[in-house]
Amino acid sequence: MTEDPIWQLLQAELARWIHASRSAKFWLRDDDAVEPTAALDRLIGLANDFDVPVTLAVIPAHTGEALAERLAAERRICVAVHGWSHENHAPKDRKKQELGPDRPHELVLRQLREGCVLLARLYPDRFVPVLVPPWNRIDAALLPYLKACGFKALSVFGPAKPVETSVPQINTHVDLMDWHGTRGCRDHAELVGAIVEQLRLRFDGSGEPIGILTHHLVHDESAWVFLTKLFQVVALTSGGRWLSIADLMKSQKPAG
Template identity: 40%
Template sequence: MSSWDQLRTELDLWQSEGRVATAWWRDDDAVTVTPELETLLGFEQDYNVPLALAVIPASLQDDLVERLVETIDTRVLQHGWAHQNNMPEGRKKQELDDIRDVDAVIADLKQGFAVLSSRFGNRFLPVIVPPWNRISDDVAAALHNIGICGLSTFNARKKPEPYKGVLQVNTHVDVIDWRGTRGFVGEDAALGAMIAHLSARRQGDVDPQEPTGILTHHLVHDAPTTQFLDNLFSMEHSALSWLRIPGVFPWQ
């Protein structure tokens, strides 16, 4: 049985239980319009799969602001401040770190928040996507104080609101093989991760209310990655529902 058949089988199980498998899509590292980003915006329009675009505030270019005005469902999330690693050698990369004073980190985030809210208006949702999907506990605990109501990293969340006033909705399927080729991770790996999270939700092993998140990075997509996304987003099943981004973060 192919991985696609296995995904359909899992969705059939959701359907047999009278349930709908919710999913959402996040793409990271946006600063300007590129051909690869245009491809994703085409998928969003053609297949009605809403896109959450994690934008790096410090590097934002005017053309991205102008291009997103033309879209319907695209929403902007805050991808840290400058996507700059602040960790010493030997520690995993992190911008929202525990090395600097927490007030300094929060000051960066406030600056980024101001940039995105002023440039994108209500298309910007007050959600932090930490670069490298890492954030220190002290910084995360302070997010609500500066008007940030959402957090998105990677892997199944432990609880919906891990920090006061902050809803966490993560991604679970990374299509890039970061530790190997840095190209497409492969159909079996990508679909396997999607099936695993859907199955765990259905059986109650993880939070069943957290929608299954697809994570992409348009700047490094190769042809196999693009073809996979085309196949995934064009696939139809009555038990699979791609959420609009304000529905992923429903306090909006």
């Protein structure tokens, strides 16, 4: 076990789970994939080293055969639908949003259906029918129609909310990146504290899996160091385990 005091907090919390004969569920979602890159190779290499399943949120409008060929032999990778083109359609005075109320719903839903069909064709062995809205935002009026578009789950950021939707939520909860500050990796102690907070919420009753959110294309070295250390710590204990989104979908209750 590490002697680093930053990580001892997480190790102690995972030990509490072991003493209760429990194991916390983690899953990893990485956003904005479109093509093979050195950063993607690094992410896949880490996942393979520590046997961690990864859900890649792929942007349908900007991907193609090159990424499909790169992922063809990667058994730990699942591919989800990251909107359509990751294009902002919100006015300048509002937060960025592709799947918002600023375009006709029929157009948005048609693009989502096309994205689902396209990625299912490109990644027949890797595709999962999960919608990951760009910027983790989606107009609530679209939610009842996701199932009809071919989706079986929705993944945004934050705790699952009791909203009217046609599919269950499998969300992320801890984002490595400091989007509103340095735009690099967040402070490691802050990140460990956020993960421990999520673990404590689960220990007290919530069965929601803890989603870790990464963005391989913009990782600085600090982000890679943190992710490696997180994988190492979880690998050394039975208090936590990494699951694929495909496994998580099997255990989800239908929405509604």
